[in-house]
Amino acid sequence: MDNPSKHWSTMTETGTVVGMRILLICYRLFGHKGFRLFLAPVILYFYLKKHSIRSASKEYIEKITPFLPESERIKLTPFRHFWMFGEILLDKFLVWMGQIKPQDVVFETPETFQKLEASKRGGVIVVSHLGNTEICSAIAHQLPDVKVTMLVYTKHAQKFNKMIQRTNSNAAINLIQVTDMSPATAMILSERVAAGEFIVIAGDRTPVNNGGRFSIVDFLGAQAALPQGAFILASLLRCPVYLMFCLKQNSVYHIYMETFSDELTIARKEREQKLEEAVALYAKRLEYYCQLAPLQWFNFFPFWQINSQDQQVLVDNHTS
Helix, strand or coil: CCCCCCCHHHCCCCCCHHHHHHHHHHHHHHHHHHHHHHHHHHHHHHHHHCHHHHHHHHHHHHHHHHHCCHHHHCCCCHHHHHHHHHHHHHHHHHHHCCCCCHHHEEECCHHHHHHHHHHCCCEEEEECCEECHHHHHHHHHHCCCCCEEEEECCCCHHHHHHHHHHHCCCCCEEEEECCCCCHHHHHHHHHHHHCCCEEEEECCCCCCCCCCCEEEEEECCEEEEEECHHHHHHHHHCCCEEEEEEEEECCEEEEEEEEEECCCCCCHHHHHHHHHHHHHHHHHHHHHHHHHCHHHECCCCCCCCCCHHHHHHHHHHHHC
16 A cells, blocks of 8 residues: 655656656557557556555545535546546647647637737746646647747656657657756756746655655635745746646647746845745646546545644745
C-alpha cells in the first residue's frame, strides 16, 4: 500500500515511459477499440490495487460534489474517474502522433488567442492537471509562429521528449525537466521569453524541493497548498501571464485561455501579499474549470493534506 503522507513527486508514477511505449504500440497495432480493450484490465488493476490513489479520487469527488448540480453528482465515482484518466491517456497518444488537428479542437475565448498572436511578446502560460495539457500543442498549429516550452518535474522528461520526437518529428513542444529553478535555467527561460516564446508551467502541484514556495488557499471548500512558482517566474521575467485549460466536452476538446495579468510586477515590500493574492485567484479559476469537467482532475494524491513540514516551510517563507 502506498504511503498517503508522501509528497506527490515521490509516489510511483502509474505511467512510466516504458508503459507509455507499450500502450503506444498497442494503439498502433489494434487501433482505438483494441487500445480500449487493453486499457480496461489495466485501469481495473490500478483501481483495485492502488488504495491511496483510489482514496485520493474519493476525497476529490467528495470535495467537488457540493459544487455540482444534482443531475451530475450521480456520474461521479472513483472508477469513472479512473476510466476518464485512461481515455485522456489515449488522447495524449493521438496528440503526440499528430492525429489531433486544429479542426478537432474548439478554441474558446478566441480574442485571447488573437491578443497573444498580435502582441509578439513571450509569456508564461499556467496550466494544471485538469484535462489534457498536451493539447496545448494545438496552439502551435493554430498559431504557427508561437513556440512553447513546457516545464516538468519528472526525471523521465528527457526520455519523454525523445519518445515524442520519435512518434512525431514535428512535435511543437519542448520539455525541460526542472527540480530546482537554478540561475542557469532562469537565464534560459528569460532568453526564450525575450525571443517571444511561451513557458508552460503547472500551477497545481507544490514544489518538488521542500524549500519551494507555496500558499495555503481555499480550494473546493477546503484549505490546500498551491505553488507560487509560476507567478514568481512571471514577475521575474516581467511578462504576461495566461491561464489555459483543455477540457474534453462531448467528445471534443475545448481550449480555454484567459489573460491573468498583462505584466505581473511585484514590489519587494508587498511580494508575499501579492503572491498570495495571485495564487488565491488562480485557485478560484481552477475551481471554476473543475466544475466544467469534474472527472478530468488527475491529481491522484492527498491534495488537501497539509502536514507539519508544509506548515514549517510556510512559516519560513513568510519570515524570509
